[in-house]
Amino acid sequence: MRRAAAGVVLGLSVAVGAPVAWQVTEEPVAAGASVERALSAPVPPSVPSGEGPAVAPASTLPPVTVRDAAPAATAPAPVPVRLAVPALGIEAPVDPVGVRGDGQMALPDDVDRVGWYRFGPAPGTAGSTVLAGHVDDRDQGLGVLAPLRDAAVGDRIEVIDAAGAATGWRVVSRDVIEKRALPLDQLFGRAGPPRLVLLTCGGPFLPDLGAYRDNVVVVAEPLP
Template identity: 40%
Template sequence: MAGPIPGTSRLLRTGMGAAALGLLLIYNSVDTLPADGSVPGPAAPPAAATATTAPGDADPAAPAPAAPVKAAPPLKRSRPVRLRIPQINVDAPVGELTLNPSGQLNAPPPDDKNLVGWYRDGVTPGERGAAVVAGHVDTTKGPAVFLLLSLMLPGSKVEVQRADGTVAVFTVDAVETFAKDAFPDQRVYGRTPDAQLRLITCGGAYDKKRKDYLDNVVVFAHLESSRPA
């Protein structure tokens, strides 16, 4: 697990959707971000990116991952408003990640330590597919919301409160670390037969020259149940 690096802020760097369109969330030093706060995103126009390559809707020719055991039926679409992870004391509001006119993905605000971001044109947590939520590991203000994400264990619970008044409860299946230059887009963002969740942040060693962490931590989870908020 990487600790906070004073004076810097990272944004998640990993493939978002099919590799062909290269939809990326990139965690970099805050002092290297463009003035508008955006980060490099999809090579294709936003319309193309949201049509077939949003997280959870990858190439139909790709093999679908095996369904987790005891997966609950998918829920209807409803945006997430809050994320809770009791094991690592996370209780954070959920913001929306969007694309700017240049086709770049706007990052979560780097000055908010307790905020996670969800790509609003992708699958919502609880819907069929792989919903994606990203958060900082640290910021210029110190440790951030996903600092302890790599310490999560299989069987841990993740609760996502949704705008429709339901709470989607996910069970963690695995926690893995991938090098950013070898990120398995298809495995993380590929189409799934049920409702799944991906929590992503930076991890591994910090490269001072690149002003970036070398790895991404990914939590894989499946929908176990739902209840009223």
């Protein structure tokens, strides 16, 4: 069943009881543009009130071309199968995932694997491609995405798809945001320029909830 992006809740934690002690030092400050700004599509210039675009005289307009109005069939974009962030030592297989019964984004149980939100865009297509994974697990230890908290603006990210093609990305934003304050509509947006969003847990661990309070959010744009 296709779920609306706004309905996705990012729990992103399987830690129960005491978490792995990866939050020993203070959480790093944000880097680069704010997440909201990094994910905002550029707005086209508006036409001043009372003015419209110039129209050529009818005699100079080219002849109208008639074509079939039916949309052309397009092949679906290959799904991502591997993620690499060399500067952070991240290299992990990627699995397509959906939404759990409780409304949270489903993630691979293995903390060394990353989930791609399969109801959203594939890498390189319009909108936000979302890849997420567990930060840690009491039994398995640190997750492959734990180093995201140290991502720096300019870090290169590479995503390999099922066809073997690679897309390159550059980090433009890193932030730690309370889960209840996440801009979900933008994080899971399906319009605008291509963006890559990487997510894992961060901030303090809340024993009463058995989960971390925040999410580490990294946003990247395509390399030229």
